[in-house]
Every structure is written in C-alpha cells, then in structure tokens.
Amino acid sequence: MTDSLQGHKARKRFGQNFLHDDNIIQQIVAAFAPEQGQLAVEIGPGLGALTQYLLPALQHLHVVELDRDLAARLPQTLAGLGQLTIHQVDALAFNFSQLANQTPQLRVIGNLPYNISTPLIFHLLSHSQSIQDMVFMLQKEVVDRLGAEPDTADYGRLSVMVQYRCQVDWLLAVPPEAFNPAPKVQSAVVKLTPWQKSPYNCVNESLLQQVVSTAFNQRRKTLRNCLKGLASDADFEAVSINPNLRAEVLSVQQFVQLTNQLDSHVST
Structure with a gap:
C-alpha cells in the first residue's frame, strides 16, 4: 500500500492524518491480537493501513468511514483479503450495539480523528455493555487524561467516567512522523476494557x-x-x-x- 496516498488529499475537516509507519502499525495490530471469527469494527479505516492486516486475520471486519471517497476505494484496496462491511456514516451517530448479538462481544479499534475523540469515546461508553475491548490511537494528551490518577493536572471528568466504565492500559507512544500529514501533537495508543464485573456499585x-x-x-x-x-x-x-x-x-x-x-x- 505504498502508493495508497496517491489520489487522496487528507481532509482537515475530517481530522485526517494517515498512519504509514509499518512498525507502529504492526505493534498496534499485535496489541489488538485479532482472531478469525471475532466480531470487530474499525473506526476511520482511512487508506486501510490497519485494515490490511486486520481483515485477513478476522476474515470479516466492519468499518465505519465518514469520507465517501475513502469508503468507495476500500473494496478495491483490500480486495481478496476477506469480507469487508462498510458503514459510510458518522461514528458519533453509529449504533455500535446493533452489531452485537450477545454481550459483550464487539471489539473496536481505530485511529480516531483527534477533533472528535472525546465525544466519540463518550458515545462508545454508552454502548460498553456490547463491547469486549477497544484499542485506539489518540492524541497523547487525551490518553494521559484517560488514565490519570486523582490529584493530578490531567485528572478530570473524562478520567472519572472512563475509569468508571473501563480498565485503562497505556500501550505505546507514536511520533508525529508516523503520519502523513504529520500532526502537530504527540500521539499514543491506549486499550480500554469495559469491566465485566465493575469494581464500583453505582445505583444511578x-x-x-x-x-x-x-x-x-x-x-x-x-x-x-x-x-x-x-x-x-x-x-x-x-x-x-x-x-x-x-x-x-x-x-x-x-x-x-x-x-x-x-x-x-x-x-x-
């Protein structure tokens, strides 16, 4: 997929920064550890950098891609790698629970657009009863907030509500040069695992x-x-x-x- 950037210009309004560092890509896929038969959805597959490895391992993958041009080219880019189900919609409006027949079974992965990452995480938390785990590339600042401890500058509403719902595991740092175009911020990969048995007993x-x-x-x-x-x-x-x-x-x-x-x- 070395020529996959040809013919597509990253769109700022969609927050597009395409991951191209194969070493980082392989580390993310290894951390996600996809297996055939698992129910999985990738948010923002873009040019298919992660998808090209996820699809053969899973054999069937759902992807949510808002950009109609990218959604249209994915079947050609990934032809022969497995069954690809494309949802050309805004991830913020997508009903992730509809994909799961039983709970929790859905696995979620994605290089999330930084401009909507926080509201998207809250949207996914509302579907956490259907989700087994989530692996996301995010702005490092957001990842720091997700796992922050009390009485620190990063600790806030996002920290409390995510940790109430999930175990948070920091996975790896990703430098700007791993993307095209390179963002002006540092990035990191995090794993969120919704509690199967919550350590918190909240009645409301x-x-x-x-x-x-x-x-x-x-x-x-x-x-x-x-x-x-x-x-x-x-x-x-x-x-x-x-x-x-x-x-x-x-x-x-x-x-x-x-x-x-x-x-x-x-x-x-």
Whole structure:
C-alpha cells in the first residue's frame, strides 16, 4: 500500500492524518491480537493501513468511514483479503450495539480523528455493555487524561467516567512522523476494557454523570460551591468527604459513594 496516498488529499475537516509507519502499525495490530471469527469494527479505516492486516486475520471486519471517497476505494484496496462491511456514516451517530448479538462481544479499534475523540469515546461508553475491548490511537494528551490518577493536572471528568466504565492500559507512544500529514501533537495508543464485573456499585449512573460533570465544571472551586444545590454538608459528612476539597482530589470510588448518597434522597 505504498502508493495508497496517491489520489487522496487528507481532509482537515475530517481530522485526517494517515498512519504509514509499518512498525507502529504492526505493534498496534499485535496489541489488538485479532482472531478469525471475532466480531470487530474499525473506526476511520482511512487508506486501510490497519485494515490490511486486520481483515485477513478476522476474515470479516466492519468499518465505519465518514469520507465517501475513502469508503468507495476500500473494496478495491483490500480486495481478496476477506469480507469487508462498510458503514459510510458518522461514528458519533453509529449504533455500535446493533452489531452485537450477545454481550459483550464487539471489539473496536481505530485511529480516531483527534477533533472528535472525546465525544466519540463518550458515545462508545454508552454502548460498553456490547463491547469486549477497544484499542485506539489518540492524541497523547487525551490518553494521559484517560488514565490519570486523582490529584493530578490531567485528572478530570473524562478520567472519572472512563475509569468508571473501563480498565485503562497505556500501550505505546507514536511520533508525529508516523503520519502523513504529520500532526502537530504527540500521539499514543491506549486499550480500554469495559469491566465485566465493575469494581464500583453505582445505583444511578445518570446522576453520577451529572455529579462528575458539575464538580469539574469549575475545577478551581471547592466541592461545596460546585455542587451547591445537589449536595449538602450532611451528604459530604455521610460519605466522609471534605466539602472544602476540589473535585480533582476525589477518586472514582468517592464520586460513586457521593452519588449513591445523593440518590438516597431521590429514592426516599
């Protein structure tokens, strides 16, 4: 596929940066470890850099590609490698759960467009009951946030909600020169594995999302000020959380405990 860039110009509006470093490509595929018969979907196959290795190993692969020109050329580029099912749609609007007959069985991989990576991850989390695991190339800054620990600069809403749903494993760093065109940022590959048995017992996940989002909305303010109207001093005391702390200090477990405490008001 050395000539695969010919005839296609990367489109900035789609956030296209095409991976071409074969060593990096092989490492990503090895980390994903595709096997024949597995149900898998690749987001943003682009010119097929990953797809050319995934498809023969799986024998059947779903791909989600918004760019109609790229979607049209994939069957020719990948002819004879296996059965390719192309969904020419926006990944943010795609129902990933529809591909899975049982749960969790869907495997997801992709070099995600950096301009939509965070909303796309949240969209995928809403389908996590159908997903076995996800391996993504992302901006390194986003990967750092995904796996960040409490009381660090990278820790925030994304960290809490992803870690609530998934185990996060950092896999490898990817330099800008591995892409064409080269992005202005560093990249990294991460594996997200939805919990089969969650370590967190949250009774109201929509309330958890509200609490976390509100708490980090003004992250320099104290929890008492951020959550005014949602949580009282008595609520904080009930779960042994100091209301004068900031959101970035709380662990995922503490957010869950606070949410469960607040939900008890709704339930009674």
